[in-house]
Amino acid sequence: MWQLTTRGYGQSTCVGIGGDPVNGTSHLDVLKMFNDDPETEAIIMIGEIGGDKEEEAAVWAKDHVKKPIAAFIAGATAPPGRRMGHAGAIVSGGKGTAQGKIEALKAAGIAVAQTPSVMAETLLKHWGKA
Amino acid sequence: MSILVTPQTRLLVQGITGDFGSRHAKLSLDYGTQLVAGVTPGKGGQTFEHNGHKVPIFDTVGEAAKQTGATVSAIFVPPPFAADAILECVDAGLDLAVAITEGIPVSDMVKVKAAMQGRKTRLIGPNCPGLVTPWHRRKNPSAAAVSASLPATFTRRATSASFRAVAP
Numbered sequence: 001m002w003q004l005t006t007r008g009y010g011q012s013t014c015v016g017i018g019g020d021p022v023n024g025t026s027h028l029d030v031l032k033m034f035n036d037d038p039e040t041e042a043i044i045m046i047g048e049i050g051g052d053k054e055e056e057a058a059v060w061a062k063d064h065v066k067k068p069i070a071a072f073i074a075g076a077t078a079p080p081g082r083r084m085g086h087a088g089a090i091v092s093g094g095k096g097t098a099q100g101k102i103e104a105l106k107a108a109g110i111a112v113a114q115t116p117s118v119m120a121e122t123l124l125k126h127w128g129k130a
Numbered sequence: 131m132s133i134l135v136t137p138q139t140r141l142l143v144q145g146i147t148g149d150f151g152s153r154h155a156k157l158s159l160d161y162g163t164q165l166v167a168g169v170t171p172g173k174g175g176q177t178f179e180h181n182g183h184k185v186p187i188f189d190t191v192g193e194a195a196k197q198t199g200a201t202v203s204a205i206f207v208p209p210p211f212a213a214d215a216i217l218e219c220v221d222a223g224l225d226l227a228v229a230i231t232e233g234i235p236v237s238d239m240v241k242v243k244a245a246m247q248g249r250k251t252r253l254i255g256p257n258c259p260g261l262v263t264p265w266h267r268r269k270n271p272s273a274a275a276v277s278a279s280l281p282a283t284f285t286r287r288a289t290s291a292s293f294r295a296v297a298p
Contacts, residue, residue: 001264014261014262016254018229018258020234022243023254023256024243034133037133
């Protein structure tokens with residue numbers, strides 16, 4: 001929020017979907033809502049290791065979302081098998097790695113920020129505003 | 131426009147008399163959120179006060195929603211009771227339940243998910259930082275020109291404490 005606000009961009013809504021493995025609303029659910037919201041012009045999606053919800057959102061976005069999307073995936077250095085703070089944040093059986101997610105996002109035309117501090121910059125560049 | 135919540139959204143807080151719940155209830159009031167009710171079983175009839183705001187406390191979500199027109203709940207209830215708190219929102223027919231609580235047993239959440247099938251209430255979380263529609267920035271004339279015309283959107287899974295856990 002800070003990165004966007006200091007660059008002169010407001011936010012329509014910011015949603016934290018939570019880090020538990022069984023939750024109520026996924027990245028995809030929120031992405032659909034933002035896609036349908038006429039005042040939302042661009043989207044930043046932040047994910048982390050574990051599960052396949054980011055990939056699911058990316059696959060849908062590729063065919064349905066015209067708005068520019070930037071993403072960041074936390075946990076690039078996470079050792080396999082270790083739970084990283086959140087119950088759902090675990091690379092398990094080689095699945096849910098940051099690298100795998102980043103590749104899936106890129107394949108869907110989503111710009112991926114390498115570090116959290118360049119998320120707004122990555123979005124604005126992808127959006128053609130910077 | 132925004133998604134899920136607007137500045138007019140009427141919010142209730144479950145666990146408003148607890149340490150965490152009361153702290154964030156105060157932050158929400160300071161932020162301008164329409165916090166219209168609190169729920170703590172056994173403390174119905176009491177009032178939560180902060181900076182001139184007086185928020186009535188009810189024993190149940192159903193009663194709070196009926197009396198105040200609240201449609202969204204922010205849940206700051208300890209893990210053993212949080213699943214039941216979510217189900218109370220579902221039974222009361224709220225639009226949205228935002229579960230901040232960390233540490234709800236996965237087995238509880240599996241049951242909650244099953245019970246929510248086909249029901250009206252949407253759940254955000256649990257173990258989440260909440261959500262915010264930062265409307266005040268658009269009311270500020272100096273920022274309105276840019277932010278109203280160029281709103282970007284931000285979805286995140288909780289990864290740090292940099293995002294204040296106010297809901298909405």
